[in-house]
Amino acid sequence: MDVFVLEGWIYLAVFFLLLVIKIFAFANSLLYSAESYVAADRRNKTTWCAVLGVALLLQLAQLVLPLPLFFSIINFGMxxxxxxxxxxxxxxxxxxxRR
Known part of the structure; x- marks a missing residue:
């Protein structure tokens, strides 16, 4: 097996693993009420849903578009x-x- 083919398969596996993580995180953030975020002393629901939604959109954009390095760095932060x-x-x- 060629090294570049193996590298491509590893990249694809990591890409879809990150996609699943971001889908799960975004969907889970929608399940809790806004009051729950305040009670847990975390940022509000709107902030987390926006950040995770942008993260998911950037991950999906990488699937379709060849994005420059700048977006890859932002995607890493997301x-x-x-x-x-x-x-x-x-x-x-x-x-x-649970309480």
């Missing part, structure tokens, strides 16, 4: 935002429901 949501905000919101 990936970090989605991971922060899943690691910090989501558990705080879920903890409110």
């Amino acid at each position: 990936t970090i935002a989605a991971l922060v949501y899943l690691a910090d905000v989501r558990p705080a919101l879920a903890g409110l429901r």
Whole structure:
């Protein structure tokens, strides 16, 4: 197997993994009420939904358009935002429901 073919498959796998993460984070952010975000002492629901929605749109745009490096760097930041949501905000919101 050629090294470049293997690199392409790895890139494709990472791309779709990040797409699934961003879809899950965005969909999950829509499930909680705006009051839950305030009660969990996190940014408001509008902010998180906007950030995660832009993250998802940028990931989908990479599927269709050849974006320049600038958008790849922004997409990397948006990936970090989605991971922060899943690691910090989501558990705080879920903890409110258990009480």
